[in-house]
Amino acid sequence: xxxxxxxxxxxxxxxxxxxxxxxxxxxxxxxxxxxxxxxxxxxxxxxxxxxxxxxxxxxxxxxxxxxxxxxxxxxxxxxxxxxxxxxxxxxxxxxxxxxxxxxxxxxxxxxxxxxxxxxxxxxxxxxxxxxxxxxxxxxxxxxxxxxxxxxxxxxxxxxxxxxxxxxxxxxxxxxx
Numbered sequence: 001x002x003x004x005x006x007x008x009x010x011x012x013x014x015x016x017x018x019x020x021x022x023x024x025x026x027x028x029x030x031x032x033x034x035x036x037x038x039x040x041x042x043x044x045x046x047x048x049x050x051x052x053x054x055x056x057x058x059x060x061x062x063x064x065x066x067x068x069x070x071x072x073x074x075x076x077x078x079x080x081x082x083x084x085x086x087x088x089x090x091x092x093x094x095x096x097x098x099x100x101x102x103x104x105x106x107x108x109x110x111x112x113x114x115x116x117x118x119x120x121x122x123x124x125x126x127x128x129x130x131x132x133x134x135x136x137x138x139x140x141x142x143x144x145x146x147x148x149x150x151x152x153x154x155x156x157x158x159x160x161x162x163x164x165x166x167x168x169x170x171x172x173x174x175x176x
Contacts (some may be wrong), residue, residue: 002152007061007103010166011039011123022139023106023125029085032123038164041071041089041121043149044103057151059119060106061170068172069095074141077122078132080141084154085133086122087142087145096121099149099172101127147172 006105011019016036046057073090078085089096100119107113125132150166157163 003051005046005049005057005114005167006152006154007046007149008040008152008164009043009144009146009149010034011041011144014145015039016147018142019123019125019139020098026137026139027135029129030130030131031128032162034127035161036164037154039123039125040164042101042154043112043124044107045115046085046107049112054118055112056110057106058168061103061151061168064102066172067100068145068147068174069093071096071144071146073123074123074139074145076135076139078129080132082171083127083129083168084122084124085126085129086124087139088120088122088124092121095172096146154156 001085016039019039020033023029049057053150071093072091073087073089075088075090076085077088090118097119098119104115104119108115148171150170151168152164153167154164
């Protein structure tokens with residue numbers, strides 16, 4: 001049996017509320033945003049993964065030694081090819097790369113998924129949006145404290161649509 005998996009950082013409920021309020025009041029778009037409970041920053045997409053790899057993925061993620069860090073989101077971007085409008089962190093802290101790069105490399109090493117593009121951290125707000133949404137005012141910076149990351153299972157549910165369910169959590173090293 002396979003599961004569609006990825007490693008990611010969740011946006012906490014206060015962060016979701018802040019983004020949702022900004023989208024409602026300061027962004028004009030022709031369709032609804034992605035579901036706020038699904039807002040996350042993907043560290044490494046793994047694709048369809050056989051159950052035999054689960055323990056190896058979890059063990060590898062648990063042994064990573066990366067200190068806690070913060071991400072500041074206030075800048076947007078738009079990829080016209082797939083209509084993705086997103087928030088991106090600036091600056092990109094070295095701890096984020098130290099977390100993402102080994103996880104991405106593991107996916108390649110296990111033959112799960114090979115990323116064609118360099119790591120581009122972001123939170124997807126709209127998907128399949130034909131034109132870039134209009135931003136009337138920038139978002140007050142969202143500061144996200146990153147103390148853990150998750151292994152997510154991505155699946156569709158008839159009643160709730162796309163679900164990103166954390167199936168394992170990994171704590172970062174406490175800041176010194």
